[in-house]
Amino acid sequence: MLQLALTILIYLIIVIPVGRYMYHIAAEKHTLGDPVFDRVDGVIYRLGGVNPHKGMNWKQYALALVGTNGVMVAIGYLILRIQSLPFFNPNGIGNMEPTLAFNTIISFMTNTNLQHYSGESGLSYLSQMLVIIFMMFVSAASGYAACIAFIRGLAGKSTENVGNFFVDLVRITTRILIPFSLVGGLLLVWQGVPQNFEGNVVVKTLEGTFQVIAMGPIAALEIIKHLGTNGGGFLGANxxxxxxxxxxxxxxxxxxxxxxxxxxxxxxxGKMVRDRRHKDDDDDDDGKGGVSGGVMHSSRADSQRGPRLGEHSLTASIYGREGRSIFAAMGIIFLVGLSVCYWAELQGNPALANIGLSQSMGSMEGKEVRFGIAQSAMFTTTTTSFTTGTVNNMHDTLTPLGGMIPLLHMMLNVVFGGKGVGLMNMIMYAILAVFICGLMVGRTPEYLGKKIEGREMKLTALCIIIHPFLILAFSALAVATDAGRAGITNPGFHGLSQVLYEYASSAANNGSGFEGLADNSYFWNITAGLAMFFGRYLSIVIQLAIAGSLMKKRFVNESAGTLRTSTFSFAVILVFVVYIFAALTFFPALALGPIAEHLTLWG
Known part of the structure; x- marks a missing residue:
């Protein structure tokens, strides 16, 4: 418990300055590296024909994101299909099969990194660098860019401009992902992670047998795999x-x-909301929009415009705390999941106890002794909460309740999430929460000083429903068809858990798996690829549409009936809304999978 607490405490210490730095990048404020980065960015803009001063509305932004990703998908697919060429291919890896290449390129472009292959035997070094590592940078930057545009839409004063996708893509890559990857990659090399272009090494073991040791640019892939919440390993065992x-x-x-x-x-x-709202209040205080032809607006117009003179400092402080309530809600769900996963793994397997084996160490099946149960549970909960997908233990060997936590967190897809997705999804639930609370008191719901009306609620409901629909619909198709059932290697409850995990991982763009599934087939490659594609792009487009709708609305004054969304009590409300939605949508499937397996095992 102490090492888990210290791990979380250190994280809280380092995440705050990184959040401030990221805010400076998103808001295009001054940073120490600007003299260098501005020149690098300028060269990229000139080569790409990008006007960095031209803004986009939400439709243009979404089209630029999807179109750019689409071009990269086509190029990456071609490389995977011709990777047998003798160029950066010292191990003589052959071309990738068409449906597997389709699944792989969709997986890495959508930041999922679901792998139906083993990297050391399925990819040449050329593919590892030009497809896998490159896509890890671009897909992560695309997701973070969408998140920043989404925040601008919610908090911005402009009625059209959510930023420029190409500028955001470049700035996030050059100022965040590449510098952080260089530092982190060197740290991993220091710890012994290989970074070279040599062919695989065959060594004679102490037992007298021979073993193939993989080589290659492992450290370069490893750091962006985690930093970009990608998760795909250079090696099959990750x-x-x-x-x-x-x-x-x-x-x-x-x-x-x-x-x-x-x-x-x-x-x-939180900082961008406070910053943008503060600017709006300052504009009101200066009389912009408050005076028309030398005549002050009426009190009604004043109430539509926003806070009155002298209220901006308090309002900015309130809106600056919006990030804290969202962070608190995510943190509560994360800690609950971590506690359950850690406790479940400590209980061990009663089947082993029944034959006289000690369970004092808990369940060590599928875990590395250098990490143990605590760090395995921490890694498992983190990788599926932050939708990274990397693993330091075999999830298929987790206890039923221990395995239910990563499955549930991917189904929720709001616990921090990867590349800003968790924040965007949690705000969907925040809008749903203020709508429900508004119905209770008979008021039009408001969020961030904007009224939530019919259009926003329809889009929010659609966005929330898409995720469970993809998981449950594809899972039903898999268990109802011969092609789907052919991949299930574990009969009974655990087999259903494997199917649910595969599609939850795909729809949440996570990428981890229960790995007992025989998923490298036409059926699983295509259906998982479709789940990844729709899970990624439908949600982003709808969320940008919601931001585009809200940014056109005027700020409204808070009143006695306004639900304060910057408080800890709202964070608790948000947690309950998330769990209630999960219970209504996923509990029947979970009851037939991990819960039934747990009851059978311990019965």
Whole structure:
């Protein structure tokens, strides 16, 4: 318990300054690296024909994001199909099969990194660099760019401009992902993670047998895998192997790397909301919009415009705390999940106790002794809460309730999430929460000083429903067809858990798996690819549409009946709304999977 508490405490200390730095990047404020980064960015803008001063509305932004990603999908697919060429291919890896190439390129472009192949035997070094590592940077930057545009829409004063996608993509890559990756990559090399272009090495073991040791640019992939909440491993066994994760220090570096930017996004959200609202209040105080032709507006117009003169400091402070309530709600759900997962793994397997084996160490099946149960539970909960997908233990061997936590957190997809997705999804639930509370008191709901009306609620409901629909619909298709059932290697309750996990991981753009599933087939490659695609882009487009709708509305004054969304009590309300929605949508499936397996095992 102490090491878990210290791990979380250190994270809280480092995430705050990173959140402030990310805010400066998003708001285009001055940073120490600007003299260098401005020149680098300028060259990229000229080569790409980008006008950095031209803004976009939400439709243009969404189209630029989807279109850019689409072009990269086509190029990446081509590389995977011709990777057998003798160029950066010392191990003679052959071309990737068409449906597997489709699944792989969709997986990495959507930041999912679901792998139906083993990296050491399925990819050439050229593919690892030009497809896998490159996509890890671009997909993460695309997600964070969408999140920043979404925040601008919610908190911004402009009625159209949510920023420029290409500018956001470049700035996030050059000022956040690349510098952080360089530092983190060197730390991993220091801890023993390989970084070279040599072919695989064959060694003679102490037992007298021969073993193939993978080589290659592992450290370069490893750091952006976590920093960009990607998760796809250079090796099939991912971060359970000493080559990707050799020590407890490398484990902490990877752990903090995947937690850092999603948490920082929430802090950035709070600061941008405060900053934009403060600017709006200052404009009102200066008389902009408050005087027309030398005549002061009526009190009714004044109430529509926003806070009155002298109220801006208090209002800015209130809105600056919006990020804290969201962070608190995410933190509560994370801690609940971590506690359950850790407790469940400590209980061990009663089947072993029945035959006289000690369970004092808990369930160590599928876990590395250098990490133990505590850090395995921490890594498991983190990778599925921050939607990274990397693993330092085999999730398929978790106890039923221990395995239910990562499954549930992917189903929720709001616990910090990866590349800003968790924040965007949690705000959908925040809008739903203020709508429900507004119905209780008979008021039009408000969020961030904007009225939530029919259009926003329809889009919010659609966005929330898409995720469970993808998971449950594809799972039903899998268990109802011969092609789907052919991949299920575990009969009974655990087999259903494997199916649910596969599609929850795909729809949440997570990428981890129960790995007992025989998923490299036409059926699983195509259906999982579709779940990843729709889970990524439908949500982003709808969320940008909501932001575009809200940014056109005028700020309204708070009143006695306004629900304060910057308080801890709202964070608790938000947690209950999330759990109630999860119970209504996913409990029947969970009851037939991990819960039934747990009751059978302990019965």
């Amino acid at each position: 971060s359970t192997t000493p080559l990707e994760n050799p020590t407890i220090l490398s484990n902490l570096i990877e752990l903090y790397s995947m937690m850092l930017l999603p948490g920082a996004c929430v802090i950035t959200f």
